Amino acid sequence: MKRLVSLILGTSFCLAAMAQVQVNVHETAENQPVIHKEIYGQFAEHLGRCIYDGIWVGPESDIPNINGYRKDLIEALQTLKVPVLRWPGGCFADEYHWMDGIGPKENRPMMINNNWGGTVEDNSFGTHEFFNLCELLECEPYLSGNVGSGTVEELAKWVEYITAEGGTLAELRAKNGRKEPWRLKYLGVGNESWGCGGDMYPEYYSDLYRRYAIYCRNYDGNVLYKVASGASDYDYNWTKVLMDKIGDKMNGVSLHYYTVTGWTGSKGSATQFDVDSWYDMIAKSVEVEEVIKNHKAIMNAYDPEGKVDLLLDEWGTWFDVEPGTNPGHLYQQNTMRDAMIAAMSLNIFHRHTDRLTMANIAQIVNVLQAMILTKGSEIVLTPTYHVFRMYNVHQDAAFVPTESNAATMVAPSGRIMPEASVTASRDAAGKLHVSIANPLHNEAQTITLNFDELKPKNITGEVLAAPTIQSYNDFGKEPAVAPKPFTAFKKNGKSVTLTVPAASVVCLEF
Ligand code: AHR
DSSP states (O other): OOOOOOOOTTSOOOOSSSSSEEEEOOOOOSSOOOOOOOGGEOOOOOOTTTTTTTTTOTTSSOOOOOOEEEHHHHHHHHHHHHOOEEEOOSSSGGGGOOHHHHHOOHHHHHHHHTTTTTEEEEOSSOOHHHHHHHHHHTTTEEEEEEOOSSHHHHHHHHHHHHHOOOHHHHHHHHOOOOOOOOOEEEEEEETTTTTTTOOHHHHHHHHHHHHHHHHHOOOTTTTOOEEEEEETTTTHHHHHHHHHHOOOOOOSEEEEEESSSOOOSSOOOSSSSSSHHHHHHHHHTTTTHHHHHHHHHHHHHHTTTOOOEEEEEEEEEEOOTTTTGGGGGGOOOOOOHHHHHHHHHHHHHTTTTTTTOOOOOEEEBBSEEEEEOEETTTTOOHHHHHHHHGGGGTTTOOOOOEEEOEEEEEEETTTEEEEEEEEEEETTOOEEEEEEEEEOTTTOOEEEESSSSOOOOOEEEEEEESSSSTOOOOOTSSSSSOEOOOEEEEETTEEEEEEOOOTTTEEEEO
């Protein structure tokens, strides 16, 4: 592994056995952007055991539930503070017909979930179940509309059913148990319209988007925020065409970026991996910064005033499914590697909140880089869950700029990554939070935080570390990866020096 010495502070630093990193924290900087809480968004698709088993067990289940939602999951998610939840897909969204998911359950038709293993979907979780879930979690709903196989009329009527106070659809909604309209802000006009969402060209999608955007209306004070179906990772032309043709008709454009080895062949095991793979996947995950920058540059050219937001509405790790599980269900375990990727990705997202206003990790439970895994009545909080919980202090806090002289290194794949990653913010109560990720797999790092003025007095901290980089939390076992109090710091005037363990994430409160 070759290391490059960074020159960020204008000085070169020699690397000793225990790396020494200096971080300047500019807590006095004014007029900094807010880290939109929606950066901590979640995604729930009708895919594998995400909705059924994961979220919804039904009111008759032996598994303790609140009106059909797993009680253990709801409690864990309430602690997490989920700001926004995207549903019903993903690829599923472009084959979903919302009318199939309302009314008495016994009358709801069944469909084949063609994208995800051919599983039969009974539509028992539909619009009411989703909006009631969002109320329970106190989060914003984010609907992905069917553009690929649906019609303009169908999506327009879904918006009316959900948000209008009067009319036949409002009466139908009341008959189905909900008199008051819900509020709906985020409306995705299609998903991956270049692929599973219709296999379209960007020019064709742009024309189609215009029709959807006109007929999806604002009812009774509800104001829609329309999201155009955006690019996959390096497809800059998609963003360019959309900004050119419909930049004045959308509130935001989406982007999808997965940490994956590739789309053909094996994606590697989520748990059985070597040190090279640890670095390769982390380096792939942090490449998202370059991708965000490139999409932002295109957006800046068309929209210098920054009216259109960028929403990374799918991101996360994608590995081979756990042995013995349905390949179409995307069920994977979650290790300290996923936690590191989550922390380093969130640190990056914080730096781009001028355009990046939302990010939804894929997915909330039992699918891809999940917060939670379930098996029957058992539940496991994954290492990624713990990062999201430790980091939720940054939601809606003011970004605090930092500079670090951390070296960069070249992963075996040739991708470059930093040897340490830091972010900071100040919350509404004035508390300063600094989060640090040390991706070195076997090396603790001494990291000194130098403040502009602050002479830290009361410091509390948590650390997420694990016996090995492959450690994960499993059913029926004591959690191998769980946060612990962090006390390995020394104060010295306006500085604090920390010993950050190898392969760990530390969050401090000042
Ligand atoms: O998150 C799984 C799938 O990944 C989604 O359905 C799709 O949008 C993306 O390709």
